[in-house]
Amino acid sequence: MRMKRVAAVAAAATLALGLAACGGDDADEGTGSGSKSFAAGSTMEKLNKAQKIKIGTKFDQPGFGQKGLSGKPEGFDVEVAKLIVKELGIPEDKIEYVETPSKVREDVIVNGTVDLVAATYTINDKRKERIAFAGPYYEAGQNILVKKDDSTITGPDSFKDGTKKVCSVTGSTPAEEIKKHVKDVGTQLVLFDTYDKCRDALKGGQVDAVTTDNVILLGYIAKDEASFKLAGENFTKEPYGIGVKKEDNDFRTFINDTLEKAFNDGSWKKAWDDTAGKFGAELGSAPTVNRY
Amino acid sequence: MSVLIDKFDVFAGGFWLTLQICVLAAIGALILGAVMAVLRISPVPPLRAVGTAYVNIFRNMPLTVVMFFAAFGLPALGSNADFLRIPVLDSLFTRLGTDLPYFRFALIALVLYTAAFVCEALRSGVNAVPAGQAEAARSLGLTFGQNLRHVVLPQSWKASVVPLGSVIIAMIKNSALIGFFGVVGDLSQSADQLTSAEGYAFIPVAIGISIGYLIMTVPLGALLDRLEKRQAVAR
Numbered sequence: 014m015r016m017k018r019v020a021a022v023a024a025a026a027t028l029a030l031g032l033a034a035c036g037g038d039d040a041d042e043g044t045g046s047g048s049k050s051f052a053a054g055s056t057m058e059k060l061n062k063a064q065k066i067k068i069g070t071k072f073d074q075p076g077f078g079q080k081g082l083s084g085k086p087e088g089f090d091v092e093v094a095k096l097i098v099k100e101l102g103i104p105e106d107k108i109e110y111v112e113t114p115s116k117v118r119e120d121v122i123v124n125g126t127v128d129l130v131a132a133t134y135t136i137n138d139k140r141k142e143r144i145a146f147a148g149p150y151y152e153a154g155q156n157i158l159v160k161k162d163d164s165t166i167t168g169p170d171s172f173k174d175g176t177k178k179v180c181s182v183t184g185s186t187p188a189e190e191i192k193k194h195v196k197d198v199g200t201q202l203v204l205f206d207t208y209d210k211c212r213d214a215l216k217g218g219q220v221d222a223v224t225t226d227n228v229i230l231l232g233y234i235a236k237d238e239a240s241f242k243l244a245g246e247n248f249t250k251e252p253y254g255i256g257v258k259k260e261d262n263d264f265r266t267f268i269n270d271t272l273e274k275a276f277n278d279g280s281w282k283k284a285w286d287d288t289a290g291k292f293g294a295e296l297g298s299a300p301t302v303n304r305y
Numbered sequence: 306m307s308v309l310i311d312k313f314d315v316f317a318g319g320f321w322l323t324l325q326i327c328v329l330a331a332i333g334a335l336i337l338g339a340v341m342a343v344l345r346i347s348p349v350p351p352l353r354a355v356g357t358a359y360v361n362i363f364r365n366m367p368l369t370v371v372m373f374f375a376a377f378g379l380p381a382l383g384s385n386a387d388f389l390r391i392p393v394l395d396s397l398f399t400r401l402g403t404d405l406p407y408f409r410f411a412l413i414a415l416v417l418y419t420a421a422f423v424c425e426a427l428r429s430g431v432n433a434v435p436a437g438q439a440e441a442a443r444s445l446g447l448t449f450g451q452n453l454r455h456v457v458l459p460q461s462w463k464a465s466v467v468p469l470g471s472v473i474i475a476m477i478k479n480s481a482l483i484g485f486f487g488v489v490g491d492l493s494q495s496a497d498q499l500t501s502a503e504g505y506a507f508i509p510v511a512i513g514i515s516i517g518y519l520i521m522t523v524p525l526g527a528l529l530d531r532l533e534k535r536q537a538v539a540r
Contacts, residue, residue, distance in 0.1 A: 116501030139504050178405055183484075183494060184501020200403040203487045204494065210377075214487070217380035219406055 049102035056257075056264040060128060061102050068094045069113035069127035069256075073207055075232035076289030077133050086110050090131040090253075092284035093150050093275075097129070097255070100271045114206070115184045119143045122256050129268070130256035133226065135186045136303070145261065146254035147268035149300045150281070153226040154247025155187045158233060160215065161242050166222050168245040169194040172201060180204070180211035180220040187225040190249055208233075216240065226251050231292040252300060269302040308505045309513045319495035320517040325398050326412060326491065327477050327521065333416035334476065335469075338423025345424060346431055348449055356424065363421035368414070368479055375414035376407060376486040386410055407487030415476060415483070422472040430465030431457055470529035474522050481518070492517045 051057035060066050070090050071078035077088040085091075091110075098108055111127050118134060121127045122144045133153070136146045157179075159166045171177055175196035181188035183204040195201040203220055205211055211223040212233055223230065227247050234241050255272075257264050275281040276299035285296045309316065344356030363371065379386060386409035395402030401409060434457050442456040484494025496514045499505045 114501075116497060119504055120507060143504060176404075183497045186502070189502050199400065199490060200405055202489055203405055203407055204489050204498075205487060206485055210487075213377060214380070217377075219380055219385065219487075 049100075051267075052263065055267075056128070056261055057101055057267050064103055065107045065109065066098055066101065066103050066129075067109045067111055067127040068098070069111045069118065069121050069130035069132055070094065071114070071132045072110075072112045073209070074133055074229065075236075076228055076292055076294075078131070080112075086112075087288065089151065089285055089288040089290075090133060092288055093255070093272075093281070094129065094131040096275045096280055096284065097268055097271050100267075100274075115182065118256060122258055125258070128257075129264075132256075133229075134254055134256050135251045136254040137186065140256075141259075143259060144256050145259045145265050146256060146303075147265045148254035148272055148302055149252030150255065150272050150275075150302075151253045151285075152297065152300050153228055153251040153253060155190055155224060155249040155251060156227040156230055156247050157244040158212075158215065158223040158230040158241050159221065159244045161240055163221065163244075166244045169224075169248050171244070172196070172222075175201065177201065177222065178203065178220040179222045179224055180214050181224050182206065182208055182211070185225065186251060187249075191224050228289050228292065228294050231294045232289075235292040252303075266304065269304055272302055306509045306512075308499065308509045312499060312503075312505075312513075315495050315499060316492075316513050316517060318490055319492040319514065320520065322400070322488075322490050323477075323480055323492045323517065324521060325400065326408065326415065326483060326488075327480055329394075329398060329401070329412055330415035330419060330476060330480070331473050333412065334419035334423050334472075337416060337420035339427060341420060341424035342427035342431070343453065345428055346453075360421045360424055363418055364425070366418075368418050368482060371418045372411065372414045372482055372486045375410040375417075379410060379413070380406075386413055389413070405487075407489075408483075411480075411483035411486055411488050414486075415480060418479070419472060419476045422475070423469065426468035426472050427461065427465050429468060430461035430463070433464035434460045466532050467529060470525065470532075474525055477521050477525075478518065 049061055051061060068091075070086050070088075072080040072086050074088065074090075078086045078090045079088055080086045095105055095108070098105065111121065113121055113127065113130055113132050115132075118130050118132060119140060122130055134140075134146070135153075136149055140146070157166060157169065165171065166177060169191065172179055172191070172195045178201050179191055179195065180203045181191055183206060188202075188204055192198055192202065203211070203214060205214070208223065208225060208229055211220070211225075214220045215223050222244065223233075227243070230241075230243060234243070255268050257268065272281070275284075281299065282296065290296060341356045341359050344352045345360070347353060347356075375386075385406040387406075389409045389412065390402050401412075438456055438460065439452060442452045447455065480491065481493040484491045484497060488494060492514045496510050499510045500507050
């Protein structure tokens with residue numbers, strides 16, 4: 014008896030809510046968000062309806078996602094994410110930024126803690142097993158930072174003889190890559206949780222080099238030109254992508270479309286020039302998004 | 306859970322490195338802690354002050370801060386802790402002798418921090434020896450040193466066994482920090498590596514390293530229980 018009443022109330026409530034939602038739709042027209050329309054049931058529609066979005070990014074990556082005095086992260090990743098948010102018809106001040114260090118990026122996507130991740134996120138097959146990537150929106154490359162007066166290190170092969178020591182960040186793609194070039198990981202490789210610590214170790218002389226994506230290293234050189242330089246050319250290609258849920262093909266296609274649009278209308282280039290481009294890194298031509 | 310089998314060598318390697326630093330740090334902390342304990346119970350006020358100051362500093366500082374001082378403070382002072390490259394030891398524990406000083410830095414931090422607790426555990430043991438024992442020894446004409454060696458310390462060990470064991474177990478768990486201060490390949494850093502670089506799910510990896518730590522701590526705890534039954538003061 015009581016169950017029946019509960020069910021009846023629930024049904025009535027659902028109806029009422031449903032009607033209210035329909036009414037809401039009509040009322041929405043004319044506001045900023047109502048101008049966008051998306052396929053029913055898609056992630057884009059859900060986000061647009063909710064008028065808020067959670068974005069995972071780095072808070073400690075100069076030029077890409079660094080939280081400064083403004084209290085909001087700033088950088089190229091953040092700007093690219095904003096382009097997507099704009100396309101979703103959500104105002105910028107409704108973005109909630111979540112700090113996603115390298116080690117949690119897959120987890121926060123899988124668990125739905127964030128709606129998308131833009132965090133110097135290198136596209137690779139291992140990660141594609143758990144999540145999906147839109148993009149790439151930038152092609153970085155791994156390079157080596159050394160002291161200005163050091164001419165003994167010229168590239169990754171300088172570590173082959175087993176004497177030179179190199180620092181990177183735990184769990185990053187560059188750390189995995191450099192392992193292939195060192196003779197003995199135990200005596201040549203140091204891993205920290207941030208590149209700042211690596212830079213300090215290089216300054217202090219505990220390591221001979223720091224390796225990661227060129228843009229990050231350029232950021233350090235920009236801050237301290239008297240101490241550091243790059244040793245040689247980029248030796249890998251690191252395509253940065255936007256991480257989303259693995260099964261969400263519609264959202265991925267939508268982001269790819271948005272990126273292509275941004276490549277063509279100049280907003281992508283402007284985002285770069287305002288952020289990481291200040292360090293003197295070349296943007297190059299727009300990458301081709303990979304719709305797998 | 307397949308990660309435990311697929312990456313068994315990573316877990317085993319991590320376990321091995323953690324075990325190495327724990328053995329070294331335990332030896333160091335026991336020696337330094339014993340020295341400090343002797344200072345703290347000595348009849349000479351300045352020595353007592355040194356021991357007390359040491360314990361108060363290192364017992365009340367977070368280990369993370371001590372680690373920071375070791376890993377980033379020592380280099381700033383121009384030291385790579387080369388004095389720890391002890392000729393025979395560094396062939397047994399190869400990480401001691403490498404040009405990468407972070408293993409040595411971590412060892413110094415663990416030893417300094419743990420020694421304060423070792424000192425207090427030992428001192429509580431000394432305090433458990435009835436005062437009459439030391440007084441009797443002194444009335445027989447034994448010096449402070451003889452008194453410690455023959456009368457007080459042999460008895461105090463028994464009362465110290467259990468608190469000392471707890472201190473060493475705590476130290477093993479504290480060693481999980483070293484992976485965040487430049488030491489590559491210990492248990493916790495390996496876990497970090499597996500979850501972030503190789504994209505394994507966190508929970509199985511965390512279970513894996515937990516097992517690693519438990520293999521070290523649980524038998525130690527069991528051993529202590531037995532020691533206590535056999536050794537500890539019968540009251």
